[in-house]
Amino acid sequence: MVLTRLDLLQGFAALFQSLNRQDRDAILGVTFTRRAHENDDWRTELNAFWQTWVDRMNLALPDLMVAQTHTRASLFSFSRQMQGSREPLVSLLEGLLDGENMNVMLRGVYLTSSLQRGQMDDIFTQSAARQYRLGNNPLASWPLVDTAPYFTRSLFPQALLAEPNLATESRDWLMRSRRRLTVFSATGGVAALLLITGWHHYYNGNYQSGITVLKQAKAFMDVPPPQGKDDYGNLQLPLLNPVRDATLAYGDWGDRSRLADMGLYQGRRIGPYVEQTYLQLLEQRYLPSLFNGLVKAMNAAPPESEEKLAVLRVMRMLEDKSGRNNEVVKQYMAKRWSEKFHGQRDIQAQLMSHLDYALAHTDWHAERQAGDGDAISRWMPYDKPVVSAQKELSKLPVYQRVYQSLKTRALGVLPADLNLRDQVGPTFDQVFTSADDNKLVVPQFLTRYGLQSYFVKQRDELVELTAMDSWVLNLTRSVKYSDADRAEIQRQLTEQYISDYTATWRAGMDNLNIRNFESIGQLTGALEQVISGDQPLQRALTVLRDNTQPGVFSEKLSAKERDEALAEPDYQLLTRLGHEFAPENSTLAVQKDKESTMQAVYQQLTELHRYLLAIQNAPVPGKSALKAVQLRLDQNSSDPIFATRPDGKDTACSAQPLGWQTG
DSSP: OEEOBGGGBTTHHHHHTTOOHHHHHSOOEEEOOTTGGGTTHHHHHHHHHHHHHHHHHHHHHHHHHHHOGGGHHHHHHHHHHHHHHHHHHHHHHHHHHHOTTOOOOOOEEEEOBSOOOSBOBOHHHHHHHHHTTOOOOOOOBOOSSOOOOBSOTTHIIIIITTSTTTSSOOHHHHHHHHHHHHHHHHHHHHHHHHHHHHHHHHHHHHHHHHHHHHHHHHHHHHSOOOOSOOSSSGGGHHHHHHHHHHHTTTOOGGGOOTTGGGGTOOHHHHHHHHHHHHHHHIIIIIHHHHHHHHHHHHHHSOTTOHHHHHHHHHHHHHHOGGGOOHHHHHHHHHHHHHHHSTTOHHHHHHHHHHHHHHHHHOOHHHHHHTTOHHHHHHHHHHHHHHHHHHHHHTTSOHHHHHHHHHHHHHHTTSOOOEEHHHHHOTTHHHHEEESOGGGGEEOGGGSHHHIIIIITTSHHHHHHHHHHHHHHTTSOSOSOOOHHHHHHHHHHHHHHHHHHHHHHHHHHHHTEEEOOOSSHHHHHHHHHHHHTSSOHHHHHHHHHHHHHSOOOOOTTOOHHHHHHHHTSHHHHHHHHHHHHTHHHHHTTOOOSSSOOHHHHHHHHHHHHHHHHHHHHTSSSHHHHHHHHHHHHHHHTSOOHHHHHHHHHHHHHHHTGGGOOOOO
16 A cells, blocks of 8 residues: 655655755655455554664654754644644555455555655644634645656665566565576486486496306306205305395395386396205205215214204204204304305305305295195105104103203203312311212202303293204194293203202212211211311201391382382292201201200310210320220219210201211
8 A cells, every 4th residue: 555645744845855866766665465355464563664664763853953944833733733633544454455356465565655746744733723613724835846756766666566577577486486497406406417327337237246146157157056065055056156146136035115226136037046046056956965964963962862863953953943942053053154164264164154144035844735746855855854853862861851951061061070078178188987978969950050151041942942842853743832831841941950959969968978986086087077166057047048048038029019029930940859858957947945956066076076085185095995885874964975866866856858977
């Protein structure tokens, strides 16, 4: 909206005729922000402009009135007219925006004066005259002299015509358009360059892969068939290596889409043909050569041995993918190849790479089940040895076999075995005698340390091993067990462990016997060691207690922590062992109101030691001993020897499973 006759308001000339040309060419008005007309933003922006303009006008009035005393009334009148014109102008704009069938885009309000002609009006004075019922003053007119435009020269190019599509595209729009065009052109150029570069790169890559396939195919055709008996697969390497390189020339083509390499990827066309040749070589030459060596190793292994089961395990996993454990196969074959090709790492690496591919892509058993005649005929030489080994190894229950395997592996992991002779100390031979020293050696697997640090941590692995060996021995068709099956396996293995643990410690402690003493001097020396020296009796019982009884919980544990500790597998196993050896462990237990059995025995043994020492140190020990015997017969009681025997018998009864006998 442009208000073009600002000069018809009285006071215009007094206020603006003194402006220079630059000020007259400026824009007087406000340009609203885009979409301001869609809400009340235009009203806020108009009020801000109008208030700023009136404030600046009021600030200039004092100086103008001093300089132009004859126009003071006109200046004041113009100021008041502008102050009062805002509300009618706002009402006019609201009417335009709210009008029916009108789609107004309000972009600004401007005030101009292009031609100073006609009669001037004084709205402020007329309004005041009507209010006080005074007559109207005569209205002045503009003289017929040259006129000058005010606030119009810059309005058209910078405001009105700058709006797009009014007269032509605006300068801002043109600049934005050129900028967008430049950005799009640059982006398109870069994209085209990248596209061309990518096509060139992938084309060359696929071209080189094709050259590699052709080169390796020619190398394969030039290799003569291997001669001799191959038990390790190494004689097949000259045939396998070129075909493997050709297969891998395009990478893992099975996982690549049709749009790979910008649509230039050729692996999906060539890869299947090359891979089919490679798989045929693996199934017809590489795997049979491995089986030849494995059959020989299995036949050479001791009957019903873990070594034989290990070979059978690898053979079953190589031919049947359903129960295959790649790591088990690779570990065994790596060890086998390392022993055969020691120092030849390149051969070992090549053999392992072919094994990796065979494990991932072959399933001899599934092909036979599908009726593949070639697969069936190739398996015939190995069927009888495998079935025979399965029958032989199935004689020992699978639970027992897995337990024995775990026990054997523990020898290489756990510390040295526990020897009861070493635990008792250097005075062992002064007090004890052993009928079989081998029974004094307890495997570390069957100690508290082995139970807590090895057995309970291997229970889940034992379940997997049991499932795997059941499948290897053809006892089950799957290596997947239900939760109930897993619980039963754990129960069976735990029962074997508890039984073995108890029997081993029972045999060791039963093998400890009190030695026969040939003289009073030997007996008193042994008693000194028992009651005040190394205390071999207590040491033996302490070792047994430490390995067959759960620990005592700290009183600082909360109820939740205590319940969690009670639920631990090692605590439950030690509790069961504690029940098995409760009579022996009770000899060291101290009751609240009563001393332990061992302390009572020590008191009797101390009295016996004093009694025997007095006889030994007498001037004539023989007479002293005879006198002691006569005294016992006369009194029919109680010297320390007589007093000790019942206690000794009671003690022996209380620890009867130990089998300790006195001489």
